[in-house]
Amino acid sequence: MDWDTVDLVVFDVDGTLYDQRRLRIRMARELVTHTLLRCDLTAMRVLRTFRNRREALAEAGAEDFEARLLRETATATGVTPAAVEAIVAEWILRRPLRHLRACRYPAVDDLFAGLVRAGKTVGILSDYPARDKLLALGLEATFVVTAGDAGRLKPHPQGLLTVMAQAGASPARTLLIGDRPERDGIAAQRAGTRFLIRTAQTAGDTTFARFDAPVFAPVLAV
Incomplete structure (x- = not known):
């Protein structure tokens, strides 16, 4: 991941920022x-x-x-x-x-802070209402879009397109981070953005297991 080519980082919420199980x-x-x-x-x-x-x-x-x-x-x-x-x-x-703070994944807050320090815009794309969840998780984002706002659930790309429009970001300089390839991954592909999927079974360059994984090292080091 060349972080110099990323302006907007959009996170899914459920199962991505906290341990849903x-x-x-x-x-x-x-x-x-x-x-x-x-x-x-x-x-x-x-x-x-x-x-x-x-x-x-x-x-x-x-x-x-x-x-x-x-x-x-x-x-x-x-x-x-x-x-x-x-x-x-x-x-x-x-x-x-x-219960959300106790279930939050380690290093999520560090990554959010690192992205801001690195001059990246942080966005949220969730299939459920997300503002109260972010508050409970102790996290902040500049743009928050839900499926209710967009009128479509993932993997339809409308929600991701809405976040990019609000942020003024192009697909080529947007990264979506989620936990479901069949939802988040496909939504990203349909919107023309890059994506990373959080999963315990990592394989290839589009997956990671932890928010302090090597792919995030350049941001965390800022």
């Missing part, structure tokens, strides 16, 4: 406790259906997906769209926030 274990414990205390499986059913339908809509490249996602989840689970929205807000958006 660790967070899900914590949240699963809370959800099971909630379900047992209330003897009510509604939240479990809604969350499972919501995630499955969201993945399907992402694969289909659905436009303005949010209303459709609520509607289809409500129909499949037999609850109202308002109830779906409330459950998602509680269990996907609010409750995880208190």
Whole structure:
């Protein structure tokens, strides 16, 4: 990676900036406790259906997906769209926030600071609302774009194109850092940008395992 050719670095959030598996274990414990205390499986059913339908809509490249996602989840689970929205807000958006700092990957904050020192612009592209998550993680970005803002889920490139437009950056001088090649990698390819994928099984020059990996050394050294 020639960092002199990079002006804008765009990060995915979930699974990229923090250990999503660790967070899900914590949240699963809370959800099971909630379900047992209330003897009510509604939240479990809604969350499972919501995630499955969201993945399907992402694969289909659905436009303005949010209303459709609520509607289809409500129909499949037999609850109202308002109830779906409330459950998602509680269990996907609010409750995880208190766990995020403990699940943040090592050296993420150092990399963000190094990028700023090196004169790079830091952006965020997330399929979920991200500002509260960044605050909980103790991280800052100049531009934050979500799938809701763009009207499309990754791997559609609209979100990445939106971040670049806001930052005034060209595809050739933009780098996307994510954790899912089938989402982040393809979105980057469709937008014409470079990408790096965080994964435990590194192979080739587009993957890394840690945020203090050699590929980031020039930035961390600034």
